[in-house]
Amino acid sequence: MNLDLIFSAAQEAFLSYKNLSGSKKADFLEKIAEILEENRSAIVMMAVKESNLPEGRINGELGRTTGQIKLFANQLREGSWVEATIDPADPTRTPLPKADIRRMLIPIGPVVVFGASNFPLAFSTAGGDTISALAAGCPVIYKGHPAHPDTSKFVGDCISQAVKKSGLPDGIFTHVEGGVKMGQDLVKHPVAKAVAFTGSYGAGKSLFNIANDRDEPIPVYAEMGSVNPVFTFPQRLANELVPLAQSYVSSLTLGAGQFCTNPGLIFVPKELAGRFENAVAEALQGAAGSPMLHEGIASSYYSAIDNLKTRSELNWVKVPDAQHLINVSPALAEIKAADWIADDLFQQEVFGSFALMVVYENEAQLIEVAKKLHGQLTITIWADSSELKANPELINLLEEKCGRLLFTGVPTGVEVGYAMQHGGPFPSTTSANSTSVGAHAIKRFARPIAFQDMPADLLPDALKDGNPLGITRQVNGKFTVEKI
Amino acid sequence: MNLDLIFSAAQEAFLSYKNLSGSKKADFLEKIAEILEENRSAIVMMAVKESNLPEGRINGELGRTTGQIKLFANQLREGSWVEATIDPADPTRTPLPKADIRRMLIPIGPVVVFGASNFPLAFSTAGGDTISALAAGCPVIYKGHPAHPDTSKFVGDCISQAVKKSGLPDGIFTHVEGGVKMGQDLVKHPVAKAVAFTGSYGAGKSLFNIANDRDEPIPVYAEMGSVNPVFTFPQRLANELVPLAQSYVSSLTLGAGQFCTNPGLIFVPKELAGRFENAVAEALQGAAGSPMLHEGIASSYYSAIDNLKTRSELNWVKVPDAQHLINVSPALAEIKAADWIADDLFQQEVFGSFALMVVYENEAQLIEVAKKLHGQLTITIWADSSELKANPELINLLEEKCGRLLFTGVPTGVEVGYAMQHGGPFPSTTSANSTSVGAHAIKRFARPIAFQDMPADLLPDALKDGNPLGITRQVNGKFTVEKI
Structure with missing residues (x-):
């Protein structure tokens, strides 16, 4: 040629x-x-x-x-x-x-x-x-x-x-x-x-x-690509805990997690972390392993998870089932926000249905998270209207870190229209x-x-x-x- | 600090x-x-x-x-x-x-x-x-x-x-x-x-x-910056030879040639090159030396010209007067289009009132020039309407090489308005x-x-x-x- x-x-x-x-x-x-x-x-x-x-x-x-x-x-x-x-x-x-x-x-x-x-x-x-x-x-x-x-x-x-x-x-x-x-x-x-x-x-x-x-x-x-964080707030989460967990898992496991807008990172308030984690884990039970695009991608998924397994900060809620050549199953680990903030490694994308659940102490800690966060294609905020009103500083900071900011739904399923923005600050894109x-x-x-x-x-x-x-x-x- | x-x-x-x-x-x-x-x-x-x-x-x-x-x-x-x-x-x-x-x-x-x-x-x-x-x-x-x-x-x-x-x-x-x-x-x-x-x-x-x-x-x-080429065509040039020469020299010497849109390069048809060159040289007589911004810039101007003087392809119509520390005078050299095309060096900007007059044989040669030309802030075409109609290919090519394409006037004197484009393909800008x-x-x-x-x-x-x-x-x- x-x-x-x-x-x-x-x-x-x-x-x-x-x-x-x-x-x-x-x-x-x-x-x-x-x-x-x-x-x-x-x-x-x-x-x-x-x-x-x-x-x-x-x-x-x-x-x-x-x-x-x-x-x-x-x-x-x-x-x-x-x-x-x-x-x-x-x-x-x-x-x-x-x-x-x-x-x-x-x-x-x-x-x-x-x-x-x-x-x-x-x-x-x-x-x-x-x-x-x-x-x-x-x-x-x-x-x-x-x-x-x-x-x-x-x-x-x-x-x-x-x-x-x-x-x-x-x-x-x-x-x-x-x-x-x-x-x-x-x-x-x-x-x-x-x-x-x-x-x-x-x-x-x-x-x-x-x-x-x-x-x-x-x-x-x-x-x-990016890890497309989801920020959850206690009132909204408490009101819709199970549907939000199901919605999160559907988005996480869609196409075996192989979407650029896959929500691989979720911030959960301490007081609801246990309940939400259980609901997510339950929804994940129903999500059988699904085939990835090719062996190379499946193998990278397992390596990335093996690499994370060496870190003592993580508490594993669900590890992948036995390693199949192509058919992979979702995984879920939990980390404290303070630990997450301390190491950029925890921001790296694991391509596939892996979720990192970050448990935060209070809203002040979310400000620290937002300042530390790398550029993202999308950020999703699940909060009720009083929680949104109470957190203008956070929303203002999160705008700086993404190309699309969602207030309902999940980031996967990108609409193709006039107003869509699919891009975001580096490293999610170079432009x-x-x-x-x-x-x-x-x-x-x-x-x-x-x-x-x-x-x-x-x-x-x-x-x-x-x-x-x-x-x-x-x-x-x-x-x-x-x-x- | x-x-x-x-x-x-x-x-x-x-x-x-x-x-x-x-x-x-x-x-x-x-x-x-x-x-x-x-x-x-x-x-x-x-x-x-x-x-x-x-x-x-x-x-x-x-x-x-x-x-x-x-x-x-x-x-x-x-x-x-x-x-x-x-x-x-x-x-x-x-x-x-x-x-x-x-x-x-x-x-x-x-x-x-x-x-x-x-x-x-x-x-x-x-x-x-x-x-x-x-x-x-x-x-x-x-x-x-x-x-x-x-x-x-x-x-x-x-x-x-x-x-x-x-x-x-x-x-x-x-x-x-x-x-x-x-x-x-x-x-x-x-x-x-x-x-x-x-x-x-x-x-x-x-x-x-x-x-x-x-x-x-x-x-x-x-x-x-760039060399902002001016392309002249025989009928337009013959009709307005002296005013165009004067207009060119005014633009070339404005602010001691220290504009990003300074027209340092001009393409002239062989049959009119002698007459146009004389008219430019005459207009340059009236353009006294003028002070450059600082000694470093004046010194770079002289060095660039000294560098060009080593090239046998150039025929010098006017060299700078005695080298003053800051006060510099314009210079004008002539080159054949075939020689200009052969070496990218002749596209380099000489910051100051230096004009390189390129004598072309025919319109086919201008197509070669246009293909070879580096990105420019501006390109100016001086042609009458029949000449413009006869050269769509050239105009089409020149569009690819600049951010602003002029059909009358000179490139200096950039209008600040809604429609202005001051930029152009690399190396005139990085964006x-x-x-x-x-x-x-x-x-x-x-x-x-x-x-x-x-x-x-x-x-x-x-x-x-x-x-x-x-x-x-x-x-x-x-x-x-x-x-x-």
């Missing part, structure tokens, strides 16, 4: 694709969704086989995948995402006349996307990263995850069919296979302009370092000011350009006086859909 | 300042502008003395400084910059009810700002970086540039007065002095969340590397998706957060159902100022 040829085709495709209208790009994206749907049964069969995930989940995940394609298509048809900003000329201004300046977002160029192991469809070949890059106007060089090679290649072929049927150049999408070295070579290639990744901290951070060491550094949007889920994800692959005194016939439609796209623009500082 | 104390005060100030309303932040910013105006004569006298820049320029620069403060204050009062995005709940959705998700931008935390030598006011203590960070809701730790220590300190005191008069905590703004080591220590401090810098490639890139090597990497918004001038600069210091099922009384005003701020929001994908 000659990467120079691949990137050169991508760059050439970029120079035409970037100027395609939003509605034509939307047609192309919907063509991808259509071809995926046509091949639903084949794709689902392949993905189930390669991921060990149940058919219901994979069917749902394909729905989510085509759903998010439609979200980006809608966003392209609506068109305002380019943030058109227009400061018209003022030739009469003194002492100097004012030039006409018009700014909008344009795509950045070829993007390297890495497939994730835990979402063989929604975060893989035709997943959110690929589709948001294509939506922005960027060609994608996609490296399939070795855990599901057939699914990856098959879906890649579906995208290539959509490219052809839409009359677009082949270079818009290229499916690449390979291991660590291939991934590094892709990130190092001088034509690459950005990288999107979902996976482990180790792999994500290493790609981030490589990208920054290039002659021309490029942004790496790496979503590296806290971006999201990898939801409509705003498109902006990762765009950058602003200003045109000064550009002749009217050259202006992109988004910036034309007559506003032919009918988009919301900022004109002289005011948001409007009006013509100029 | 104890940096731990400084950052700890900044962090504490942040936790209250971040929640201040937009209109109160605007009041505070305008208080800064007011105090600067009250001290105009003292500030101007100090800055003129320390920068060698003429009083008219410094007076204008103070106007620009207070003007941009007002721009950010207006933006805060308008309030839509937080990109409020609301996907209301849908409890009736099947198979699962939909949660209420509301997203907005929030400030990132304490920001380290470096003052620039070439703008002792507008890009220094109370300059665009400081003010946009304060506008976003971030405290600023500002390191003054050693070239204008008194001005820096005095303006810093003005800001601190405004902090006091506004009843805000002292930690919102701290003025720090020091050299390279101090700058590095500031960037390394764990409480710092972002860095803003305007200056040389060497210094900016070094801060970028330090920030990425931290345990928690943070973004560095470094604007490192092509941001601007350091204009209203969008505020977004460098903000990141998104989503609140899921947040109780109504806790929601920030920007996200409340009733839209009490009257801002433009995206609700279910539609932009609107309506209530929900």
Whole structure:
């Protein structure tokens, strides 16, 4: 596989694709969704086989995948995402006349996307990263995850069919296979302009370092997961103890705990710790072992737990059942908040259904916890309204540590919509000011350009006086859909 | 100076300042502008003395400084910059009810700002970086540039007065002095969340590397300048040869060439090169030597030119007059496009009034040039309308290489407005998706957060159902100022 040829085709495709209208790009994206749907049964069969995930989940995940394609298509048809900003000329201004300046977002160029192991469809070949890059106007060089090679290649072929049927150049999408070295070579290639990744901290951070060491550094949007703490307060917990415990366990064990938003850390008030722990332990009894994605991931789960077992601060409520090659069972350990605060090790993610229950003495201790907490994708607060009112300082601190703050429900089951934020402060991602889920994800692959005194016939439609796209623009500082 | 104390005060100030309303932040910013105006004569006298820049320029620069403060204050009062995005709940959705998700931008935390030598006011203590960070809701730790220590300190005191008069905590703004080591220590401090810098490639890139090597990497918004190429086409040039030459020389020699947008590179068609060169040389006769900011900068200018003089590809039309310690005169050299293309050295910025005139054979050669060109803050095209129409490929390529594309006028004299983009692909900046001038600069210091099922009384005003701020929001994908 000659990467120079691949990137050169991508760059050439970029120079035409970037100027395609939003509605034509939307047609192309919907063509991808259509071809995926046509091949639903084949794709689902392949993905189930390669991921060990149940058919219901994979069917749902394909729905989510085509759903998010439609979200980006809608966003392209609506068109305002380019943030058109227009400061018209003022030739009469003194002492100097004012030039006409018009700014909008344009795509950045070829993007390297890495497939994730835990979402063989929604975060893989035709997943959110690929589709948001294509939506922005960027060609994608996609490296399939070795855990599901057939699914990856098959879906890649579906995208290539959509490219052809839409009359677009082949270079818009290229499916690449390979291991660590291939991934590094892709990130190092001088034509690459950005990288999107979902996976482990180790792999994500290493790609981030490589990208920054290039002659021309490029942004790496790496979503590296987190422990997604849940903070529980006594009144709310006392009122809903069993349902909250069940809800917590459902989220913890969903997909064998293999979600980026898996709630691996829960803070429980001392006075209710015993009761809540019992309720969780009981709910866990019902959660049989479930198969992880592959042996490597299962083996990492056991190693991480074995490593924690050497720590005397932990009290084990439930250890995993006998170590199966792939089929793993949940685990639960308890620790005092003071001990948790004392060592960053206890913040490390154990990928899988492992819960660390931290028993806190009082609310003052939660402030210490919040200050110490690393960046997270999500934080969940289970408190009743009087408890929320009594803890503004904590909520204020927790905002600083996450990309999404929940007040009911559980962090798994990320909505794909306009308002979703799936990202957060380091180390949960390498780019806290971006999201990898939801409509705003498109902006990762765009950058602003200003045109000064550009002749009217050259202006992109988004910036034309007559506003032919009918988009919301900022004109002289005011948001409007009006013509100029 | 104890940096731990400084950052700890900044962090504490942040936790209250971040929640201040937009209109109160605007009041505070305008208080800064007011105090600067009250001290105009003292500030101007100090800055003129320390920068060698003429009083008219410094007076204008103070106007620009207070003007941009007002721009950010207006933006805060308008309030839509937080990109409020609301996907209301849908409890009736099947198979699962939909949660209420509301997203907005929030400030990132304490920001380290470096003052620039070439703008002792507008890009220094109370300059665009400081003010946009304060506008976003971030405290600023500002390191003054050693070239204008008194001005820096005095303006810093003005800001601190405004902090006091506004009843805000002292930690919102701290003025720090020091050299390279101090700058590095500031960037390394764990409480710092972002860095803003305007200056040389060497210094900016070094801060970028330090920030990425931290345990928690943070973004560095470094604007490192560029050579701001001007592409001239024969018909336009023939029609306006002398005025364009004069316009070019005015821009080249403005402020002794010490602007980030100084047009140090100009492409001229072979058939008109001689005539245009004469016209430029003539205009340069009238441009007397002017004082640079300090001896170090003047000395770098001479060294860079001495270095270029060793290259046989260059034909010198004008060399600097005798080397004065500070007072330097412009220089002009000519090179063939084929030679320019062959060596990246000819793309390096010479900070000062040095112009490299590249003589091209034909338009096909400009395509080669465009492909080879490094990232730039600006690119200017001087072509008549038939020439523009005949060169879509070139314009398409040049878009990829700059943050602002001009069709009339010169790149110096950057407008401070809503639509300005002052930034560009690497190496002109470390962050092509941001601007350091204009209203969008505020977004460098903000990141998104989503609140899921947040109780109504806790929601920030920007996200409340009733839209009490009257801002433009995206609700279910539609932009609107309506209530929900």
